[in-house]
Amino acid sequence: MSIQGIIFIDILGLGFLILIINLVRTHRLYVGYGIIWLLAVTGLMVLVSLQPLLAFITAFVGARFPASTLSLLAFVFIFGVLIFFSIQLSQISARQIDIIQSMAINERLEQEEKAENKERQDS
Amino acid sequence: MNPKVLIVIPAYNEERSIANVLAGLRQYAPEFDRVVINDGSRDATGSIVLEMGEKQLRHVSNLGYGRALQTGLKYALIQTYDIVVSFDADGQHRPEDVPGLVNALLDSDADMVIGSRYCDARPYSGSFSRKLGQILFSFLTRLLIGWRIFDTSSGFKAFRASVCEEILGKTFWDFHTETIVRLSLMGFRIKEHPIVVRERLHGYSMHSLISIIEYPFKTLLLIAAATMDGFLERRAR
Numbered sequence: 001m002s003i004q005g006i007i008f009i010d011i012l013g014l015g016f017l018i019l020i021i022n023l024v025r026t027h028r029l030y031v032g033y034g035i036i037w038l039l040a041v042t043g044l045m046v047l048v049s050l051q052p053l054l055a056f057i058t059a060f061v062g063a064r065f066p067a068s069t070l071s072l073l074a075f076v077f078i079f080g081v082l083i084f085f086s087i088q089l090s091q092i093s094a095r096q097i098d099i100i101q102s103m104a105i106n107e108r109l110e111q112e113e114k115a116e117n118k119e120r121q122d123s
Numbered sequence: 124m125n126p127k128v129l130i131v132i133p134a135y136n137e138e139r140s141i142a143n144v145l146a147g148l149r150q151y152a153p154e155f156d157r158v159v160i161n162d163g164s165r166d167a168t169g170s171i172v173l174e175m176g177e178k179q180l181r182h183v184s185n186l187g188y189g190r191a192l193q194t195g196l197k198y199a200l201i202q203t204y205d206i207v208v209s210f211d212a213d214g215q216h217r218p219e220d221v222p223g224l225v226n227a228l229l230d231s232d233a234d235m236v237i238g239s240r241y242c243d244a245r246p247y248s249g250s251f252s253r254k255l256g257q258i259l260f261s262f263l264t265r266l267l268i269g270w271r272i273f274d275t276s277s278g279f280k281a282f283r284a285s286v287c288e289e290i291l292g293k294t295f296w297d298f299h300t301e302t303i304v305r306l307s308l309m310g311f312r313i314k315e316h317p318i319v320v321r322e323r324l325h326g327y328s329m330h331s332l333i334s335i336i337e338y339p340f341k342t343l344l345l346i347a348a349a350t351m352d353g354f355l356e357r358r359a360r
Contacts, residue, residue, distance in 0.1 A: 097186055101194045104160070104180040105201065 001066065006048055013045040036084070040077055047073070126205035128155040128225055131195030133188055134212035138167040145177055147218030148210070155221065158198060159212065162191040168212075188278070189297045196287040208281045209298070216279045220318045227316040228281045235286050235306060237272065238279030239315035256339060260300045267350060268307035272315060275300040279318060286311055293352070297338070301345035308353030 001009075020037050023029035029037075047054050047070070058069040130148060134141055141159065148157055158178040161169045163185035172179045180194055192209055199207045206225060210216055220238060228236040241257065257275065265271040276299045286306060290298075293305060307313060 097190055100182050100184060100186060101190070101197060104182050104194055105198050108158075108178065108180050108198065109201070 001048060001051070009048045010045050013041050016041045036081065044070075125154075126229065127203065128206045128208065129195070129199045129202070129204040130155050130157045130208045130210050130221065131160060131192060131199065132157065132210050132212045133160045133162055133191035133195065134164060134168050134172075135162040135185060135188075135191070136164045136166045136168060137212040138164075138171060140214040141168050141212050142171050142175065144210070144212055144214055144218070145172070145175055148221065151218040152221040155208070155225070156204070158195060160191040160195050162186060162188075192298055193291065196291055200284060200287055200291070203284075205284055206281060207284070207287055209278055211278045215320050215322070217319055217321065220279070224279065224281045224316055224318070227314065228283070231314055232312055233314040234311040235280060235282040236314045236316050237274060237277050237303075238281075238318035239272075239274035239277060240318065240320050241273040242315040242317050259339070260342065263346065264300060264303055264307075267304050267346070272303055272313065274315060275303055277318075279320075293349075297342070300342050301349055304346050305349035305352065308349060309356075 017038065020029065020034050020041070024031055024034040047057070051066075054066045054069060057073075058064075058066050061069060061072060063069045063072065130152065132141075132144065132148075137144075145157065145159070148155075156178070158180060159168075159172045161172065161179050161181045163182045169179060169181060180198055182191065182194065186194075195209070196207060206228060208221060208225060210218075210221065216238070224236055224238050227233075257273075260275040261271055261273055264275055276297075278298075280298070289309060289311070290302060290306065303313060
């Protein structure tokens with residue numbers, strides 16, 4: 001990759017880093033998710049900036065071109081992130097179901113308790 | 124001592140059939156307790172149940188059939204019921220079959236009895252896709268557990284509290300084929316008992332068009348999960 005390309009990607013990466021930090025600072029991004037994006041952007045910048053490292057990984061995964069390696073890594077990252085978010089969504093969904101079920105059961109148990117108390121008072 | 128029996132009736136927008144279902148259960152199964160799981164109905168289902176003086180557990184939003192039934196099982200365990208019967212709110216199941224199903228459970232060593240539309244070599248009925256689904260899942264069940272369950276998608280079942288305890292901790296969708304496979308692999312005994320199912324008269328099924336398309340895929344995925352669980356548990360032992 002040309003020096004111009006490396007500088008362009010690094011500037012873009014720096015922009016993303018500032019964006020992520022700002023999102024965390026303003027409480028619009030949970031710090032746990034911020035770390036994922038922080039690592040991803042930093043990793044991309046390091047990989048693009050250190051050409052020997054990219055060449056080594058390209059040889060290691062058996063790719064012909066460094067660009068293919070970057071595409072592969074991007075695919076793996078996106079796949080991983082989607083799985084991670086699916087797990088997070090499933091957990092939130094499970095908690096929501098638990099809450100709704102508990103509300104229904106507690107509401108019923110309270111009604112039964114009130115009815116029992118009333119019966120006791122009447123008798 | 125007579126066992127404590129709870130009939131769990133998951134209901135979603137069943138204002139046209141719920142009153143008849145509850146009246147039928149009062150008439151034909153008066154000795155058993157009933158609870159309607161109002162699964163976020165937007166019609167008068169909830170108020171009809173309350174007017175009739177019946178027990179209701181109210182979901183603030185719609186969670187689907189399996190989750191509604193799960194709420195009923197949790198309630199049954201808290202209230203220390205011995206046997207739980209799942210019964211559809213759409214009027215397709217006959218209340219007069221409830222005592223027979225419960226007796227079939229009590230008189231046998233089974234842990235769960237399925238009210239079956241197709242056992243005793245009765246032919247599969249319904250649409251082509253339904254028949255195909257029944258044959259496929261029935262075959263798959265036989266392949267995985269070693270014997271054939273003819274009606275894998277019946278919503279009319281009776282099970283012991285010990286079964287509820289086990290299945291509440293596992294992943295389920297509709298308490299159909301995946302439940303049968305998992306329970307069998309866990310060593311529970313399952314039986315079928317012949318019942319007659321009526322045509323649905325009012326309303327629409329809890330299963331939307333999308334859920335009909337995704338149903339076989341979800342069930343297959345859950346069967347795979349249940350089989351893997353069974354395999355790992357056997358290895359752990």
